[in-house]
Amino acid sequence: MEASSIPRIKICCISSVEEAHAAIRAGASALGLVSSMPSGPGVISEPLIAEIAATVPPPIGTFLLTCSQDARDIIAQQRRCRTNTVQICDRLTAGSYADLRGAMPGVSLVQVIHVTGEESLEEALSVASHVDALLLDSGNQSLAVKELGGTGRVHDWAISRHIREQVRVPVFLAGGLRPENVGEAIRQVGPFGLDLCSSVRTDGRLDTEKLARFFTQLRS
Template sequence: MEASNTPRIKVCCISSVQEAHAAIRAGASALGLVSSMPSGPGVISEALIAEIAATVPPPIGTFLLTCSQDVRDIIAQQRRCRTNTVQICDRLTTGSYADLRGAMPGISLVQVIHVTGEASLEEALSVAPHVDALLLDSGNQSLAVKELGGTGRVHDWSISRRIREQVGVPVFLAGGLRPENVGEAIRQVGPFGLDLCSGVRTDGSLDTGKLERFFTRLRA
């Protein structure tokens, strides 16, 4: 995909209707709603995910973050949560992307690639034809307790750039993004979107001041 100079912004780890609407007012194009995870911040109940998603106007992406690797579980989860996008944070082991497409028409699929080395490029190239977008993050699926997002760490952006250049779908960049490094992230990677969590939070809560600074840096 071509590089983007003005990426869309997804604010992740949304924990209330109030946070959702504060993020939208600031300029977010998408919201991340985190269901049960083996580790990391921002987990909320499926009932609260459904409540938040129901209040979000249609142009805004509502991303259900799932750690499930079973297509049937993912389908059931989306039907309970009623988001317009599913973000698959681990690798599918049971079922296929085609199964998800058939069961969830009109729902966008975003696959997370945890950028750990050269193998991540091969994984991204193999997955990209089957999904609507990739999200490049800094987790680690090989740990005893998997890290599937929200690490606050920056990964190797040179690999992310190569992924963005070689795949045919939009790419979101996640992992340790802050107002101080957003400009460099855009210059180095040129992603379609940026995914924010820890960099715009204070003591776990969305910090509208940090979020406004992020958008100020982005526009600059």
């Protein structure tokens, strides 16, 4: 996949209709709506996810972040939440991507790869052909309490670049992205999109001034 010059921006951990529309006004192309997770920030109820998603105009992406590893559960969750995209934050262990495709026509599938080492490249290559995009994050599925996102940590961007160069689907980059390092992240990885959370928040709430500064830095 070729590098993207100015990446699309996904704002994660959206917690209200107001935050959703503030992010869109600032220039976000996608919104992350976090359902139940073993750890990490931004979790909201499924009824609230559905309420927010219903107010978001096309072509903005509404990403349902799910920790479920069972295709049937993911299908049922998307039907309750009515998002146009599902972000699978853990490995699928029951059912298949084909099951998801068949049950959710028109819904995009994004698989998270938690970049922990060179083995992450093999994992990315094994799933890329089954999904619409990959999202490279800095979690750890091996911990007693899994980290599936929202860590605020930067991972090894050299590995992320190798993944981006070898897969044929768009790649989003997440994990510890801030105004001070976003330029280097784009140069090193060349992602299609960037996924932001803590860097554009103050005391957990979306900070429109920080968001504006981030977009200014991105465009410069």
